Amino acid sequence: MKILGIETSCDETAAAVVENGKKILSNVVVSQIDIFAEYGGVIPEVAARSHLEVMMPVVEKAMKDAKCTWDDIDAIAVTYAPGLLGSLLIGTLTARTLAILHDKPLYAVHHLKSHVYANWLGDRSAISFPLLAMVISGGHTQILYMPEHDKFDIIGTTRDDAIGECFDKVAKILGLPYPGGPSIAKAAKNGDENKYKLPHPKIDGLDFSFSGLKTAVLRAVQKELGLPISHPSHDLKNHLSDKQVADFAASFEKTAIDILLEKLSEAKKQHPDAKSLVFAGGVSANQKLREKAEGAVFPEPKLSGDNGAMVAAAAYYEIQAGKQPTDPYKLNIYPRISIDA
Ligand code: KG4
Ligand code: ZN
Secondary structure: OEEEEEEOOOOEEEEEEEEOOOEEEEEEEEEOHHHHHOOOOOOHHHHHHHHHHHHHHHHHHHHHHOOOOHHHOOEEEEEEEOOOHHHHHHHHHHHHHHHHHHOOOEEEEEHHHHHHHHHHOOOOOOOOOOEEEEEEOOOOEEEEEEOOOOOOEEEEEEOOOOHHHHHHHHHHHHOOOOOHHHHHHHHHOOOOOOOOOOOOOOOOOOOEOOHHHHHHHHHHHHHHOOOOOOOOHHHHHHOOOHHHHHHHHHHHHHHHHHHHHHHHHHHHHHOOOOOEEEEEOHHHHOHHHHHHOOOOEOOOHHHOOOOHHHHHHHHHHHHHOOOOOEOOOOOOOOOOOOOOO
């Protein structure tokens, strides 16, 4: 079964053709990072306009790379939530139109589910159920318990910021370019991860909190520079040396990863029946996390971030689990709907 997957929830315009939820026949991703690096973050209106510009060329390239005609495609899958409203609209309207035009069944897929299913793409070692999945992205930080395919229980979630958002905001304080995750990881390579002691949030159970960590970095930078807490955060970068930036990046990266791993071992304690542990979402590209999380399964690094292949894979497993197609005339977008809804 060949599925065309379309993803436009944030700042990547992506389409891919995947066979049987596993074999990637094509995977085209056009990122808007260059545009948003200048602003230090995503501007939703600009993101939507950029999706509109490249959406059809991206779909056409995905079909061409996969050497497929429309006759070869069995279904179309698209991200319908969560995400930026304008961005989601471009992807869903494209998928709806293509489904009607080419008379294909349409499947609306939850974005976090897609991230989890990136772990089944390509030549992978076996993943066994029940499993624990840690979804760590720019918009989410959740621990999921999956008893079988397409069943998700949220057992832990962030009470405020997502971990990727925290990487992005800390990078901004340090004057490192957007997106913050890769630029912090790069700067951290030359830093001392024990230089600055940053706090771990005191939250019992499996929930997270990352807003305090971001503020702790801000206060530590102000203190290091001998500046008052009223000093504007956007100006701090002008006073930091390269060495200080590297040490802050390394100390922050270590603390963020340690917080994730602490919660993960708590989740394993609470769910001793879990046979596999998978990571998903943009932050799972982090190399230090990959080295420290022993025995865990990670997507191929290029599939950690947003892409269409994971959307097609998730739809495949949903179809296997009995999901019915969505009426293309009725597909709506629900930016805040939960993965277990
Ligand atoms: O999953 P994703 O591509 O988009 C969302 O669904 O949010 O995740 C994007 C997030 C950004 O916050 C980015 O800074 C972070 O993933 N990220 C990383 C790394 N690469 C991307 N965070 C830490 N280390 C990385 N190497
Ligand atoms: Zn994502």
